[in-house]
Amino acid sequence: MKIAWLSDLHLVVPGSDLPRGVDPAHRAQLCLDDIRARHADADRLIITGDLIQLRHTGAYGLLKELLEDMPMPAKLLVGNHDDRAAFFEVFPHMPHELGYVQSSEVVDGHQLIYLDTVADDGKHHGQLDSVRLQWLDKVLSQCDCPALLFMHHPPAMVGIPALDKMRLNVGDQALNEILQRHKHRSIHLFCGHVHRSLSGTWGGFPYAVMTTPHVGFALDMQQHKLLPADEAPGYGVIQSLDNSIVVHTQVSSGFGSSVFVR
Structure with a gap:
């Protein structure tokens, strides 16, 4: 199994002011072009939320255009910048359950679960309610194969104060209790929201967070406000290899030039 993984596109309506002076559509296109060229054999393209910049609901149409030529099915999640109602207007056939942008499927012996973590109060932290x-x-409970759980907000603290206050902090304990009941499943968590790549364990479960095509956030463990990082647009590639899950982070090859020092 092979999955191309993007997160946090932050697309804006064409002609609008650009967030932090960067064109998110151009950077997303670079990553999509790279995926099409290098990883056309991927089973899925998964984008873990913040598809648009806050209140730029017209940008869902732009996203639909960007995805038209991708050779693999795309699965889209929502994040704290997204709008479910506007999302469903443009992507009415995207699987959903109970009014949330979430679903599950089995691909090549792995259960892929897409979970909606958007808070009911519209704030930037994550939430999982009882439903x-x-x-x-x-x-x-539906199968015993390995499970890959995709969601926007990471439940784990990452050591960056400005981000830790916006993690999945409502329902996180109940989430861990559920995962513990199913730990025989070999569960891996995949999250966005942080705008940088990192990995670790949370409650004994491995998790990975993917960087963004858009502007990254700096590794600053003192500041209580988000600081931008001057990094190239990137995406992830997830593979199942020899009973293992491997996660690669790839910088778009179309961004700038590479210099190798011997």
Whole structure:
């Protein structure tokens, strides 16, 4: 199994002011072109939320255009910048459950679970209420194959104060309790939201967070406000190899030039 993984596109309506002076559509296109050239054999393209910049609901149409030529099916999640109602207007056939942008499927012996972590109060932190948690518990009971759980907000603290206050902090304990009941499943978590690549364990479960095609956030463990990082647009590639899950981070080859020093 092979998955191309993007997160945090932050697309804006064409002609609008650009967030932090960077064109998110151009950077997303660079990554999509790279995926098409290098990883056309991927089974899925998964984008883990913040598809648009806050209140730029017209940009969902732009996203649909960007995805038209991709050779693999795309699975889209929502994040704290997204709008479910506007999302469904443009992507009415995207699988959903109980009014949330979430679903599950089995691909090549792996259960892929897409979980909606958008907070009910519209704030930037993540939330899992009883409805979504009960759905997840039910889905995890459906098979015994390895499970890959995709969501926007990481439940783990990452050591960056400005981001830790916006993690999945409502329902996180209940989430861990559910995962513990199904730990025989070999569960891996994949999240966005942080705008940088990192990995670790949370409650004994491995998790990875993917960088963004858009502007990254700096590794600053003192500041309580987000600081931008001057980094190239990037994406991830997930593979199942010899009973293992491998996650690669790839910088778009179309961004600038490379200099190798011997």
